[in-house]
Amino acid sequence: MSEMTVKDFAAKVGRDVPRLLEQMKEAGLAHKSESDAVSEEDKRQLLDYLTKSHGGGGAGARNRITLTRKTRSRIKTGERGKSIEVQVRKKRTYVKREDAKEDEQPAAEEDAGPRQLVGDMADSQQAEAEREAEQARARAAEESAREAAAKVETEKSEAEQPPAASVEPEIPVPELDSETPAPEEAPAPPKEGRPEPRRAAVKKASGKGGKKGRHERDDDDRGDREERRRGGKKAKRAERRGGRRGGVQGGGKHGFQKPTQPIVREVSIPESISVADLADKMSIKANEVIKTMFTMGAAVTINQTIDQDTAAIVVEEMGHKPKLVKDDALETEVLEAISYEGDEVTRDPVVTVMGHVDHGKTSLLDYIRKAKVATGEAGGITQHIGAYHVKGDQVKGNHGSGVTFLDTPGHAAFTAMRARGAKATDVVILVVAADDGVMPQTIEAVEHAKAAEVPLVVAVNKMDKPGADPDRVKNELSQHGVISEEWGGDTQFVHVSAHTGEGVDELLEAILLVSEVLELKAVPEAPGKGVVIESRLDKGRGPVATVLVQNGTLKKGDIVLAGLHYGRVRALTNELGKQVDEAGPGMPVEIQGLDGTPEAGDDFMVVADEKKAREVANFRQGKYREVRLARQQKAKLENMFSQMGQEEAAKLNIVLKADVQGSLEAIKGALEELSTDEVQVSVVSSGVGGITGTDANLALASEAIVIGFNVRADAAAREIIEREGLELRYYSVIYQLIDDVKKAMSGMLEPEWKEEIVGVAEVRDVFRAPKIGAVAGCMVVEGNVFRNKKIRVLRDNVVIYEGELESLRRYKDDVQEVRNGMECGIGVKNYNDVQVGDKIEVFDQVKVERTL
Incomplete structure (x- = not known):
């Protein structure tokens, strides 16, 4: 019998030669190649190892064996002929059939071990296939x-x-x-x-x-x-889809029932909507909407936006009911849900004091309020709107009721603030100094009052001064449509003195008379509403807004919607700094609890639902951003077309921070009005509150100067400003700020060069020198002739040459200057066609600094 090799043994048991060699190595055998001889002892040792590793080592261990099979296959993915290798592993345990008798000799079983292993392997393959x-x-x-x-x-x-x-x-x-x-x-x-x-x-x-x-x-x-x-894969996917959609019910019936009638939906259509969103609202594919619009003569794409009327026609064409919805539907719903019905009572009048700078507005109000306000203003000028409520015992002849006063600034930069004051008031007191007469801001106050259709009461102030002339005031105001009652008009003129108190009682009586004619009414039981007078960012209290309640009652804990912001009122403070629980009609108070600083002049109202208030505020903020972005884009386009072919204008960047919103808006508007074609003022950032590190970093990035109006920089901002060498300016009076910005803009202007004629010499004779050329013998007839300045040669008062002097001599000496009335010899550089009768004009260019 020939000797069996590893290769023959592998073929006999149906195993791969490498795998068999690996198992023999694990069993402790020394076989390394397929030509090595395999003895019966080697087979028995391999069998014992396999038995112990797969079937255990106890009784009946040789009747059980565990095999692990690996199959490899490749599946084509269909993408450019790519294929994936798939490996499947199967682990199975086989048990020997109990066909042999129990009394067989163990030695015989051991001899039949390898043969039984081969048979078991073949049987297992056949059983698996079956x-x-x-x-x-x-x-x-x-x-x-x-x-x-x-x-x-x-x-x-x-x-x-x-x-x-x-x-x-x-x-x-x-x-x-x-x-x-x-x-x-x-x-x-x-x-x-x-x-x-x-x-x-x-x-x-x-x-x-x-x-x-x-x-x-x-x-x-x-x-x-x-x-x-x-x-298989397709069937499994179909089966899974069928299971998700309800599957097949008993009897082979599908669970989905086709509707017998078309479904008509009510489609909400905003003011603008895309084709994809419109199809989604109708629960159909966008292609169907595109086809319908194409048959109607409109070729659109899936992402194209259509207007509300077009969308409504498409919805009706496709069998649904359109419901037109406005973008501000939520805001309208919230506002219309507020009821201001109830028992009306007479409310206190709101009086606005207007007039020119330093005509005594705040001093007059100070006398009425019995307080010292003017002494606390920077430079004696009111920088923002002040609201004060005067009770009946403080107003002589007021019989127990009160008056609310709004003190507006008189400087030209606060035109917008004065306009808001006129809209929020019932009566306007126009203060005119008797010794100064009508001034530009006085005329603006008259125009604002007429635009708001508010009655005027003229207070002719400073009657205690020697140069007071009240008739002059009446005369000048009559030219602007303000006619005194004495002259047949409808405007009351009261002569007062804020210093002595003369005529103050008559002024208050005139105010009450006008307010009685107006029949001012309000509903105290209604939710509070009114106007924002001022707002600021307080470091300790957060956003603080000064509001004037015009109707209803504002209470602590109310949810307030003010312009772009909302919040719950945490505290109410009156003009004396005392905490109050509520404020009725005509009362000015400070409120805390808003999420930001609203614009001065924004309307505020009390709403019932905080969630809806937040949604309305977010909607308004989104609209505000859209409008601002559109304006910026428009301005960019306009500037681009207007500046085509021109040199780029210089730009002065400013980071502006102020104490209150009204002052910030007024300063920002005044600075932007300073812009010219050559130098533009750009407020890159503005806000209410102190100067922070973020403001300093922004100024560093945009190469801007930092301006603080009644605010200061914190430690982080000061560190950045000092380290980077930024320019920081503090101001408390607005016209000083504007003057300094004007000076800075003037320094950025390109200087002008002005030409000055310093002397004229007349040619009397011409000499020819062999080395120099033509030398003109001249007489200085005007001014002085200088050696180092530019000259022009004029013939019959026409410039024929412009250049420089090559030589200037008096007799045989070279000189730098020849005075009027003296003779000299002049050599013109690079020009030899000088003739008798020509004039040599000496001129100089002078640099002239420009100002705005």
Whole structure:
């Protein structure tokens, strides 16, 4: 008997040579190549190792073995011929059949070990192939049974058979386990409405009643695997989709019922909507909307935005009901939900004091309020609107009621603030100095009062001064449509003195008389509403807004919507700095609790729902950003077209911080008005509150100067400003700020060069020198002639040459200057065509600094 090698042993047991060598190495054998000899002892040692590693080492260990199989295959993905390698691992345990007798000798079993291993391996492969074929046939039979049951059920429903209770229930087909062989059952004739048993169905599907041979089973197995590989994934996806959508109900009926009538939806359409969003609201594909609009003569794309009217026509065309919705529908809903109905009572009048700078507005109000306010203002000038409420005992002749005064600045930069003051007031007191007469801000105050349709009361102030002339004031105001009652007009003129108190009582009586004629009414029980007078950012309290309640009552804890901001009122403070729980009509108070600083002049109102207030505020902020962005884009385009072909203008960048919103807006507007075609002022950032490190970094990035109006920089900002050498300016009076900015802009202007004629020399004779050329003998007739300045040669008062002097001599000496009335010799550089009678003009260019 020839000796067995590793290669022969691998072929005998059906294993790969590398794998067998690896197992032999693990078993402790010294075999390294396929030509090494394998003895019976080596086989027994390998068998013992495999038995211990797979089947255990106890009793009956050699009757059980565990094998791990690996199969590799490649699947094409369909993308440019790419393929993926798939590895499948199977671990199975096989048990030896108990066919041998128990009294067999152990030695004989040990001798048959390797032979039994080979047989077990072959049997296991055949058993696995049989099970896979059996599973495939079982699945085919199950599908056939389901189709038969569905067909029977359909025929029954069409023939109106008796109810399903009389039919025998469907017998479910159990799933076959891969380790459990199918039971051998005798074929039974199928009953009506009952599927065949699994074994009969399998036999019927296969076309044979008996068992197949091994080769036939292998062929079927390969065909089933091929079929599963082709259609298995598609079937599984369809089955999963069917399960998600409700699946198939009993009797083969689908769970989805097609609607018998078209669904008509109410489609909400905003002022503008895209085609995709419109299709989504109608629950249809965007292509359908595009087709419909194309048939209507409008070619659109899926992302194109259409207007509200067009969208409504499309919705009606497609059988739905359009519902037109405005963008500010939520805001309108919130405002309309507030009710201001109730018992009306007479409210206190709101009086605004207007006039020119230093005409005594604040001093007059100070006398009425019995307080010292003017002494606390920077430079004696009111920098922002002040609101004060004077009770009845402080107003002589007021009989117990009160008056609210609004003191507006008189400087020209606060035009917008004065305009807001006129809109928020009932009566305007126009203060005019008797010794100064009507001034520009006085005329502006008259125009604001007329635009707001507010009655005027003229207070002719400073009557205690020697140069007071009240008739002059009446005369000048009459030219602007303000006629005194003494002259047949409807405006009351009261002569007062804020210093002595003269005429103050008469002024208050005139105010009350006008307010009685106006019949001012309010509903105290209604929710509070009014106007924002001023706002600022307090370091300790956060955003603080001064508001004037015009109707209703504002209470602590109310939810307030003010312009772009909202919040719950945490505290109410009156003009004396005292905490109050509520403020009625005509009362000015400071409120805390807003999420930001609203603009001066914004309306405020009390709303019931905080969530809706937040939504309205967010909507307003979005609109504000859109409008601001549109303005910026428009300004950029306009500047681009206007500056085409021109040199780029110089730009002065400013980071501006102020104490209150009204002052900030007024300063910002005044600075932007200073811009010219050559130098532009750009406020890159502005805000209310102190100067922070963020402001300093922004100024550093934009090369801007930092300006603080009644505010100061914190430690972080000061550190950055000092380290980077930024320019920081503090101001408390607005016109000083504007003057300094003007000076800075003047320094950025390109200087002008002005030409000055310093002397004229007349040519009396011409000499020819061999080395120099033509030398003109001249007489200085005007000014002085200088050697180092530019000259022009004039002939019949026409410039024929412009250049420089090459020589200037007096007799034989070179000189730098020849005075008027003296003779000299002049050599013109690079010019020899000087003639008698020509004039040599000496001029100089002088640099002239420009100012705004």
